[in-house]
Amino acid sequence: MTDPTAVSPSARRDEIAANLADVRKRIDAACAAAGRVPGEVTLIAVTKTFPASDVRLLAGLGVTEVAENRDQDAAPKAGECRDLPLTWHFVGQLQTNKVRSVASYAGVVESVDRSKLVRALSAAALREERTLRCLVQVGLDEREGRGGAAPADVPALADEIAGAQGLELGGVMAVAPLGGDPVEAFTRLAEIAAGVRDSHPGAMAISAGMSGDLEAAIACGATHVRVGTALLGGRRAIVR
Template sequence: MTPTTSSDPAARRAELAANLAEVRERIAAACAAAGRDPGDVTLVAVTKTFPASDVRLLAGLGLAQVAENRDQEAAPKAAECADLDLTWHFVGQLQTNKAKSVASYAGVVQSVDRPRLVRALAQAAGAADRTVRCLVQVSLDEGEGRGGADPADVPSLADAIAAADGLELGGVMAVAPLGADPRPAFERLARVANEVRLSHPGATIMSAGMSGDLESAIACGATHVRVGTALLGGRSAIVR
């Protein structure tokens, strides 16, 4: 993985291509170890703090799933890349007053963690005449302040999403606790995901795993991994 970015488009493309090949090799190896088909795992590129030019390069390399965690960065970047056939994922904590903006470009909101946000997104999606796929963000830690619904509240929140006009229940998402073995947390998420699927068979997404723990997530059944640093380098780039 290359920790810095290049201002030369050809060199940057080569960097991203090398990083992408390495990440795909990791996904393939993790799937082989788990007895899974690599085609069942979707790679989502987390492009926060990186420019739209990088999004274009990744799209040229075959990546169509892109994630952002701040609306004030995501909205203009999505507009700049509107000519590309991309699915934008919103993965950060989302305030209800940003729901209208996010629903205008995001095909997937992975961080739905409370009923009020469900209502705000449904209203926004309806006004924009769009259907937004939503994942219930599940809290797997205590007091880390990264959002997420208590596992006990996930079924009712999933029901609310499934019943809302303009929204589609996709499944669940979580971030592993900091500084701990991620495997137990991802195993817990898998149990929550299975519970949701009992009531909503179409909610097949389990979004888990990032640059440092995607192998553990895949071993536990993740269908989507959200990778930033391993693809794009360290988070020191300035959006341009």
């Protein structure tokens, strides 16, 4: 992939447009193979480590959902792109001292994995006079340190989010374990998601699947896929 800082804006746009077309074809093919309608799956562009100029190019190509995993990078980018019709997703492990900042720009927090975070997000949402959509991050492999609530703790955490002021329970999110079988992991996530929906029918979101395993996620019922590398290339240093 080309370094976005080393090419003209028009060449970078052409590159991203071609990548986006390829990703959308993959999503469509995966939906067809699973007997699903392509419109059931939302693409979230993961823009971490890439500049705001790439976010603008994505928005110009029709992308409306973008994700970041570090507040110190996301906050200034969201500020630079505040004029764009985007929903920002926060997908990284979130410390409570960053919650107030994240609540100022994110529409969705996908990495809610503990009660303390629920309370902090609720307070921040009320302070900002906003409603934050929250997903319970499910830890499918506790050895990896990626965050996430233990599967047994998910129902109670979902109840807490649903009952918290300023928050809306959207569903669940997970990352497949490194080196594991993504189908096995996402099948487990789908079972957990079904349990959450039994108590909270509106919590329909299953955010799962990235550049390398989006087909497996869609086959297992993902409603959202988080794609970075396949859209923007390998990780780059942010250039502001």
